[in-house]
Amino acid sequence: MNRRFRDIAYEGVLHVVRRPLRSLLTALTSAIAIAVTVNVISLSFGFEEDIRSDVDLFGRLTVDVGRLPVLIPGARRPSLGPPEARLIEKKLDGLDAVIVPRRQVAANARADGGDGEQRVSFVAAPPAYLKTLNIPMAAGRWLQDDDPDGVEGEGVCVLDAAAVGLLFPDTDAESDIGRVIEVDVAGTKRRHRVIGVLEDPLRYRELFDAFDEGRGSRTLTSSLLSFRNVYVPETALGDGQFTGISIAMPSEDALEEARRRLLTVWSVDAGDPKSLLTGGVGVFVRKDWMDALAVSTRQGTLLGNLVWVIIVIVAVIMISTLNLITVRERYDEVALRRCEGARRRDVALQITTEGVLMSLVGGLAGLPIGYAGAALLRHIVDFPFRFEFKYAAAATGVAILLGLFASVLPARHAARLQPARVLGRRLR
Amino acid sequence: MAETVQTPSGSDVETAIAVLDEAGRTYGGSSVAVEALKPTNLTVARGDLVAVMGPSGSGKSTLLHVLGCLDRPTTGRYLLDGRDVSHFADRELAAVRNNTIGFVFQRFHLLRDETAQRNVELPLLYAGIARPERRKRAAEALASVGLAERVTHYPGKLSGGEQQRVALARALVKRPALLLADEPTGNLDTAAGHRVLEIIEEENRGGTTVILITHDPEVSARARRRLTMRDGVLTEET
Known part of the structure; x- marks a missing residue:
């Protein structure tokens, strides 16, 4: 200067x-x-x-393979079971993919001794399922191979934050460990002891809830993030068809390669409206909706x-x-x-x-x-x-x-x- | 026919400090044009002391503005220190004002919020001179007009005569070739006015050309050369 x-x-x-x-x-x-x-x-x-x-805590590098809704009367629901899981394993060979099938049903649950049932998702998942998420534990531990599934006697469960909010609204995560919930799965009553609670990935949940309350409808974000899941051992729902297969990939490059390979098997793009008419199996990359959400945000x-x-x-x-x-x-x-x-x-x-x-x-x-x-x-x-x-x-x-x-x-x-x-x- | 005013000493254009060659200044558009300074020829020799008299509205200020490079003639040429400045760009005119011309005004035009020293430093600032050197030269200039003890005073704490001397120090601090003074004693009492005129005369004796605009015949009488301005026309008093 x-x-x-x-x-x-x-x-x-x-x-x-x-x-x-x-x-x-x-x-x-x-x-x-x-x-x-x-x-x-x-x-x-x-x-x-x-x-x-x-x-991003919901698994940015995770791909979901799932059956799409069949809207044409009489159309046959495609298969998504152990053979498909093996096919995925073969297709993704060499990519270090963690392939985790899950079975999931809607259920009514209530805290032991509490009144009022709450609608939750009852998710039977193997221990590796946590790898498809990045959500840390708030208290307790995640599921292990030898955990009792609750089919006979008392089983164990891990709750996500939304489920905790419904079932134990007034206590903190630490004190929820060891408590028991009663779950009505297709008319069968089961008891599951809480061994773990996931952290709440939605740090502004109360703000969203207040916003939703005023509008009388749920925002996109809070709908997506409020799964109300009760995770139980993988044998808790028998050995039928999978609800979905989640695949955790180690990197963005591996994720893209996995997408490419999986689309050679199931060419149905989950974002294509036509696929909703024909049904079929869709490949759903979580990163895609996360990016779409980022754009709208x-x-x-x-x-x-x-x-x-x-x-x-x-x-x-x-x-x-x-x-x-x-x-x-x-x-x-x-x-x-x-x-x-x-x-x-x-x-x-x-x-x-x-x-x-x-x-x-x-x-x-x-x-x-x-x-x-x-x-x-x-x-x-x-x-x-x-x-x-x-x-x-x-x-x-x-x-x-x-x-x-x-x-x-x-x-x-x-x-x-x-x-x-x-x-x-x-x-x- | 333009009025021609030559120097009494007969000095030619080459040695003159200021030369107006058919220079005139008209304000306004063609429909309401006001010819404030009719085309004028004037040659001012180096070292001269010239007084310009005339009634209000006669065009004295316009003449001063043209001579001071604050305004450009709309007709003719103006040669200052041998250079035709009539068509100089604003940047060049600013440099000419900074290097060649010193201004003294009737109302002093000092910066109220600045000390006497900082007021005197102003032209040196625009000359790009470093602050220590500015302070030294400003103090010397103030001392030369008898205000060595007033360097840190603000204008509001100085008398009218002292303020005008600060203005004089500011005009002279760069040793300008041409000093333009517009009614320098107009706002001063007799004693203060005399003191200011003495300084101007002393500076003139040192070689600075001075052009004074005044209403005061006593001031005019102290000039070696007297001009009269009337209706935009400049004439020499004999």
């Missing part, structure tokens, strides 16, 4: 310091805008990132960010007006500086420096105000604000841009001032 440039910018800094009231007004406007900006960014982007990472985030964009635009207009008034009050000064050798760009540089500095100072003051406001809101409505350095940095960038945009007109106006006209009018 050359000395002239630096010294003229410093003139701008001095002017800001020496006009504290006007500078304060401008900075305050910027502070409010940046406080809102950091609030909205923390909420929207934080929310989006959380949702994406939550969704991003759209929601961008829409939410319009709030701060609009407020920043209003702030630009307000600060621009304040700066214009300041410039009009400084005609004599500008004319004098021009007489003494200031070029138009020197004047513009000084005015711009003043605008950016005031906006930046206001913006930096707005950051803690914004975070304090977010903390207060979180306390009141439990909004998922995320406080991260990158959001503060982004808001600081917005403050600089705000100052720059708000200085364009005043700087241009001051730079185009004709000193002869000013001096001619005010010389005497």
Whole structure:
């Protein structure tokens, strides 16, 4: 930076310091805008990132092979049993795939001694099933090979967070271990002791529930993530057809290769509407719906960010007006500086420096105000604000841009001032 | 027919500091054009002390603006220090004002929020001079106008005479070839006015060309050359 440039910018800094009231007004406007900006960014982007990472817990690298609904009367349901599982194993040879078939039925369950039955999914899965998910245990342990299945006598079970919420709404995960649930599976009563509880992958479940309650319908995300599963040993539902076969892949490349190979066996694309008419077996890659969900979440985030964009635009207009008034009050000064050798760009540089500095100072003051406001809101409505350095940095960038945009007109106006006209009018 | 005003010493255009060659200034469009300065020929020799008198609205300020490169002539040419500045770009005119011309105004035009020293530093700032050197030269300039003890004072704490001397120090700190003073004593009492004129005369004796605009015949009488402006026409007093 050359000395002239630096010294003229410093003139701008001095002017800001020496006009504290006007500078304060401008900075305050910027502070409010940046406080809102950091609030909205923390909420929207934080929310989006959380949702994406939550969704990824459901096994981003997992492929599901399952039977599609048959909508044509009389059509035969395709087979999905041990032969198909062996076929998959053969097809995916060399890819380090973990192939996990499961059987699943809808069932009514209630806590032992509790009243009121809840609708749950009764999932008979082998120990390896946990590898198709990335959800950690909140308490207890996952299923093992020698666990009793509950067909005769008491069995064991692992509950997901949604099922825990229904069956044991008022206790924590640790105290749920060892409790017993009664499950009605196709008219047969079974008892299963809880040996493990999965963590809740949906960290904003309460927010979604509150949102769903108000709307009278479930959001896409909460529907997808609220499985209400009761996991039991794989022999608990006999040896019939599988509901689905989940395949955990070790990497994105392996996942794509698995998709390619499986589609040579079952050419039905699960996303194709025609497949719903014909039935058949579909290949369903979880990453696909996770990405689709990410796109829709991003759209929601961008829409939410319009709030701060609009407020920043209003702030630009307000600060621009304040700066214009300041410039009009400084005609004599500008004319004098021009007489003494200031070029138009020197004047513009000084005015711009003043605008950016005031906006930046206001913006930096707005950051803690914004975070304090977010903390207060979180306390009141439990909004998922995320406080991260990158959001503060982004808001600081917005403050600089705000100052720059708000200085364009005043700087241009001051730079185009004709000193002869000013001096001619005010010389005497 | 343009009025021609030559230097009394007969110096030619080559050695003159300022030459107006049929230079005129018209404001407004063709339907409401105001010819503030009619096409004028004027040659000002280096080291001259020229007073321009005339009633309000006669075109004195327009002449000053053209001579000070604050405005361009709409007709003719203006040669300053041997260069035709009539068609200079804004950037070049700013450089000319910074390097060649010093301005003194009736109302001093000091920056209220800056000390006397910082006011005097202003032209040096736009000349790209380093701050320590600016401070040193500003202090020297203030000392040369008798204000060595006032360097840290703000304009509001100075008398009118002192403020005008600060303005003079600011105009002279770069040792300009041409000093343009518009009613420099107009807002001052007699004693302060005399002090300011003494400084201007002293500077003129040191070689600086001075063009004074004044209503005051006493001030005008101290100039070596007197011009009168009336209805945009410049004439030489004999």
